[in-house]
Every structure is written in structure tokens, then in C-alpha cells.
Amino acid sequence: MAQSESLLVASSDLVTYAARFVRASRQHIHHTPPAGIRVLSLLDEHGASGVSQLATMDRCSQPTMSGAVAGLVERGWVSKEPDPRDARASLVTLTDSGRSALAVVRRRSAETVSAAITDHPTLTAHDLDTAVAVLVAVLEATQEGPQ
Template identity: 60%
Template sequence: MSTPDVDDLSSDLTVYAARLVRLVRREHAPSAGIRVLSILDETGPLAITALAQIDRCSQPTMTGQVNQLVEAGWSTKEPNPADARSSLVYLTDAGRAELARIRQLSAALVSERLARRTELSTNDLATAVAVLQAVLEPAPPTTPEGNS
């Protein structure tokens, strides 16, 4: 599927998705902790080392972020049953509620901007969401042609 048009559009998709994320962050100034809550929401419980790797930060930085989340009641640390030397970070109900609140603020910002773009339809928005979902989800396994 790689053609110059697809490559250019793929680049544009990446650029505009990143710009949208930065716009939302500027408007709502969510803390780095919200990123951590979002990672936990996506992946489930993780060790601090794994969280740091996913967020591309140092382990001490992630430890500080997790400690702040624990103090806020948005996450908990519990012993790791697979490794007694580490703990797993869990998202709490309060953390889920805070994440939902931030996501609602983000949705309202995007909805407000979309309302000013009368040339765009709900179908256009649904297509954009479908494309992003397809890019982010693992591709289904392929089978050799003729073998199902």
C-alpha cells in the first residue's frame, strides 16, 4: 500500500494527530500523571520500569509521577506476584474518574472546533476515528492467498 500519496498522507496523519494532542494539552494543561493514567488504562497494571519505558522517561522520574498519583488516590502500588522485588501500579476508580473528566474536556474542545467547521460531517469524523483506530490496533494475521 506504499505509494507517494499514501506515504504523504500517512505523514500528514501523524503530524495532525500530534498537533491535536498538543492542542488538547495546552488547553487543559493535564499533568504528566494523566499520561500515566492513560497508559494504565490502556495496558492494565504495570511495573514502574515498564511504565517508564512506555512513557520514555527515567525510572526515577516515573517513580515520582507514580508517587504523586498514589498520593492523589488515582493509582495504587501493590506487590508484583511475579517478582517480589518490584510492585505493580494499578489504576483506581478515582483515577479512572479523573481520566474520564480530562477526556470529556478534550472531547468538548474538539466538538467545539468541529462545530465551527460546517463543511465536515459526522461521517467525516467517523472515518477519521476509524482510520486512527485501524492504525493503532494490531493488524489481523495474514494468511497465504487461497488458504483460509
């Protein structure tokens, strides 16, 4: 297999296993929809945003994002207020309760990953540091930037 073909296979594997890894690390969070966590993360990173802007950032439809936001408003994790710059639009803002919920999800995910590394017979914290460095470098080389 040529090096470029090998790189393509490894790259495909990275995407596949990264997605599985994220899902596995969040299995213990039964009452928090993944879409909601993504929205909370986007608001944490980018600040108050409109529904259309959030949909663009999450690469979903505006109706899908509207539904996700409505669920988060019901939980009290975000607020939705009129946009002072555009009376036809609204701004979605992360609440203190939403910030706390996101911190809990991130902490539990970190604990799950940490336990998996600690319990693994050959992996070390250094291996995890290397994996993170590779992912950050790959993201920085794309339009996504580090997440």
C-alpha cells in the same frame, strides 16, 4: 510526485497533525500533566502494572516513569504496592479517584473536539467517524493495536 512519495508526505502530515491535535484538545486541562494522563490511560487499558512495564509501554525511561508515578501517587490517582509475585517490585494500580480524573480529561477532550467539529463550516460528524476509522485501522496494522 510519485504516489509512494505522496503517501509518505501524507503519512508524515498525519503524525504531525495528530500530535498537534492531541495537544490542542488538552490545552484546557492546565493541572493535569500529559505524562500522567498517559499513565492513567495505560493502567485503564492494561490493569495494574509495574513501573518498568509502564515505562516500556510508554517508551520512556524507568526513572522518568518512576517520577510520573510518584506524582500520580501524590494526587491519589494511583496506588503503588508491593508486587505479590516479586518482593523487589511494585504494582501501580489505578484508584477510583484516578479513574474519575481520567474520565474528566477524556470528557473535556471530547467536548473540545465535538465543539470544533460542530463549529467548523464544512466538517461533519461523518467526517470525524471516517478519521477515527482510519486511525484505528492504521493502529491495528501496527504492533500498537487500537489505543
